[in-house]
Amino acid sequence: MSEVLDRSLAPSGERKMAWAWRYMPLLQSIAADFDRDRPLAGLTVAVSLHIEAKTANLCRLLQRGGAEVHVTGCNPLSTQDDVAAALAEGMDVHAIHGCSKADYDRFVLAVLDSKPDLIIDDGGDLVGALHLQRQDLIPKLIGGCEETTTGIVRLLAMEREKALRFPMIDVNDAQCKHFFDNRYGTGQSVWDGVNRATNLIVAGKTIVVAGYGWCGRGIAMRAKGLGARVIVTEIDPVKAIEAVMDGFDVMTMDEAAPLGDVFITATGCRDVITPKHFGEMRDGALLANGGHFNVEIDVEWLEKNASATIPGRTDVTKGYVLANGKTVFVLADGRLVNLASGDGHPVEIMDMSFAIQALSTAHLTKHRDLSPAVHAVPQEIDTEVAKRWLNASGKNIDVLTDAQKKYLNSWGTL
Ligand code: NAD
Ligand code: ADE
Numbered sequence: 001m002s003e004v005l006d007r008s009l010a011p012s013g014e015r016k017m018a019w020a021w022r023y024m025p026l027l028q029s030i031a032a033d034f035d036r037d038r039p040l041a042g043l044t045v046a047v048s049l050h051i052e053a054k055t056a057n058l059c060r061l062l063q064r065g066g067a068e069v070h071v072t073g074c075n076p077l078s079t080q081d082d083v084a085a086a087l088a089e090g091m092d093v094h095a096i097h098g099c100s101k102a103d104y105d106r107f108v109l110a111v112l113d114s115k116p117d118l119i120i121d122d123g124g125d126l127v128g129a130l131h132l133q134r135q136d137l138i139p140k141l142i143g144g145c146e147e148t149t150t151g152i153v154r155l156l157a158m159e160r161e162k163a164l165r166f167p168m169i170d171v172n173d174a175q176c177k178h179f180f181d182n183r184y185g186t187g188q189s190v191w192d193g194v195n196r197a198t199n200l201i202v203a204g205k206t207i208v209v210a211g212y213g214w215c216g217r218g219i220a221m222r223a224k225g226l227g228a229r230v231i232v233t234e235i236d237p238v239k240a241i242e243a244v245m246d247g248f249d250v251m252t253m254d255e256a257a258p259l260g261d262v263f264i265t266a267t268g269c270r271d272v273i274t275p276k277h278f279g280e281m282r283d284g285a286l287l288a289n290g291g292h293f294n295v296e297i298d299v300e301w302l303e304k305n306a307s308a309t310i311p312g313r314t315d316v317t318k319g320y321v322l323a324n325g326k327t328v329f330v331l332a333d334g335r336l337v338n339l340a341s342g343d344g345h346p347v348e349i350m351d352m353s354f355a356i357q358a359l360s361t362a363h364l365t366k367h368r369d370l371s372p373a374v375h376a377v378p379q380e381i382d383t384e385v386a387k388r389w390l391n392a393s394g395k396n397i398d399v400l401t402d403a404q405k406k407y408l409n410s411w412g413t414l
Contacts, residue, residue, distance in 0.1 A: 002088040003107065005081040005096045013086030016053035017060075023347040024054070025392035026355035026385065027061050034065035039362040041066030046116035048108060048126045049147065050078040050339050051095045054350035056087045058120075061358055063091065067118075070111040071095065074122040076104050077316065077332060078339035105129075112137060118361055119144035121168075123292050124154040131158070131165065143167035143364045145357050146374075149182065149213070150268045150292035155374045167370035169360045171353070174377035176385040178214045181353045185345030187218025189338035190264060190290045191226065197317050197331045197341040198286060203227030208260035210253065211267035212239040215290055219264050220248055231256045233272075253277055262286045264337075265296035272296040275305070283326040288337040299334040316341050355385045 021028070034040075045067040049055045062069050071087060073079040073095040084095045092114065094107035108129050115137055119126045121144055130137060143166050146152055152172050158164040171177055191202065207223040208231045209216050220230045224247070232243040233253045240250045253273065256263075257280035265272045268291050275298060289296045306320035316332045332340035344350065359381045364370070390397060400408070 002091075002093045003096065003110070004084040004088045004093055007085050007088065009082035009085040010089055011082075011086075013053070013056070013080065013082035013084070016080070016083055017056050017086060020053040020347045020350075021057050024057055024351040024354075026351045026388050027057055027358065029388055029392070030355055030358050031061050031064050034061060034358075034362075038066035039365055040118075043117040043142075043365065044068045044070065044114050045118045045120065045361065046111040046114055046126060047071045047120045048074045048111065049120060049122045050074055050336075050344055051084050051087070051093075052078065052080045052339070052344050053083050054344065054347055054354065056083050058354040058357060059087060059091060061354075062361065065358070065362065068114070070114040070116070072107040072111045073104070074125060075335055075339065076101070077335045078344070080343075109133065115140055117142050118364060120147070120357055120361065121145070121151055122147035124151040127151075127155065127158070127164075127168065131163065135165075138165050141166045142368055143169070143370060145169045145171045145360045145364075147171050147177075147353070147357065148292055149178070149215075152374065153268060159374050164374070165372050167364070167372055167375055169364065169375050169377055171356050171360055171377060174356050174360075174382045174385075176382050176389070177353050177356055177377075181345060181349050182214030183218040183221075185218070185349035185353075186215040186266065186290055186338065187222040189342055189345045190215075190219050190266075190288070191222050193337035193340070193342035194262065194264070194286070194288055194331060197288075197312070197314050197337065199313060200286075202262075205229070205261040206231065206259055208233065208253075208256045208263045209248075210263070210265040210272045210296070211269070211291070212236075212243045212248075213266065213268075215266035217242075217246075219266055219290060220246070224248075228262075231259060235269075254280075257281055260285060262288070263297075264288050264290055266290040267296055268292060270295040271298060274298050275301050278302065278320075278322055278328055279324060281326065281328055285326075285328045286331060287328055287334070288331040289334050290337060292336065294334040297330060297334040299330055302328070302330065314341070352385060352389055355388065356381060359384065 070092045079095040079097045094110040207228040209220045232248045234240040257277040302320040308321040310319035319327045
């Protein structure tokens with residue numbers, strides 16, 4: 001039986017889902033195909049994703065493909081209780097905003113109790129539980145799809161150690177995923193989350209972005225567009241040069257700590273902003289995280305060592321008074337600020353990411369002999385999603401003529 005906060009919230013969740021669906025032409029077109037082909041008929045899918053309206057539409061799409069769907073969140077603060085309630089009208093849902101770690105872990109195991117044939121993971125919690133607690137379920141599993149960079153990092157570590165026991169499709173590294181979701185999606189939604197939590201101006205501020213990968217680039221680009229001065233911190237020399245050539249200042253976090261008004265981490269790494277940095281920061285500095293786990297900013301240390309805490313503007317912002325008398329504010333408990341303090345990525349972005357999820361899940365059902373490894377999304381799916389996106393946007397592109405194709409495949413003469 002579903003575990004959600006309050007079933008009476010369903011109408012609000014339903015309204016959010018209907019709004020999002022209107023702007024999800026790719027999922028709409030896949031729904032028409034799924035209604036006809038029923039690629040998931042007779043199969044059970046366990047899902048661990050951020051429970052908000054776009055995700056809920058993906059879950060309903062999987063049902064239209066014939067699947068029995070069991071859903072949990074992938075972060076205790078990203079679940080929207082009204083959406084969870086709406087989804088629970090038609091499927092098994094275990095997700096409550098702000099739930100304890102014990103409940104979060106219990107919910108992950110609850111969806112696995114459905115004995116899934118397929119999984120969709122965001123960050124690797126389903127895969128982790130299957131390998132560490134429910135190995136008995138692995139023989140039935142066809143495979144799964146992973147949504148985010150951090151989940152892929154974990155899967156690749158498992159693959160290297162020969163620990164991974166079923167195929168996982170790397171949705172994150174499809175071009176139509178990370179080019180748009182990680183860069184433009186995070187770029188917009190992180191600022192949406194920060195703005196909702198603070199109601200402060202970005203123009204004229206000094207923003208420190210930790211990590212200049214796909215997400216960091218988007219966050220820095222949009223900060224610049226909003227009129228901020230941007231400092232980037234990196235560990236990769238090539239990414240650091242890219243940031244310099246994109247017009248940003250590059251330095252270490254030690255050097256940036258006293259300069260920033262707002263700090264945003266997007267590294268997928270741990271201990272990026274630590275006690276030595278807190279002590280150097282300006283009074284009132286704002287700290288937010290866009291990376292998957294809440295390990296980038298050492299919030300645990302602040303919780304233990306702050307001389308006092310003060311409430312922020314919203315219930316997910318807290319000020320920590322330090323021994324030097326200054327206060328630093330952490331947004332959204334150091335969890336993904338765009339999802340804990342906002343609605344996640346814009347609808348059109350998740351339409352593309354979830355189109356890849358849906359088509360990759362269907363792909364797994366037709367290719368049941370994949371090895372227990374991390375597999376790239378087939379190029380045909382990436383291309384198909386790009387074509388559907390352009391078609392839905394009314395954009396045409398040129399097509400190579402035979403002479404052009406011949407020219408591009410020739411050598412020696414022009
Ligand atoms: P990426 O690998 O493209 O970029 C990460 C960058 O951080 C790299 O350039 C790396 O060199 C740098 N880095 C690593 N450790 C560092 C450190 N200690 N200090 C400074 N820089 C460091 O990854 P990405 O796709 O940008 O994803 C980053 C994180 O964001 C991951 O945890 C991912 O799962 C998450 N993510 C979040 C959202 C969201 O909605 N908030 C969306 C997509 C991805
Ligand atoms: N909404 C649902 N899943 C999301 C994700 N992985 N990133 C951003 N927004 C989302």
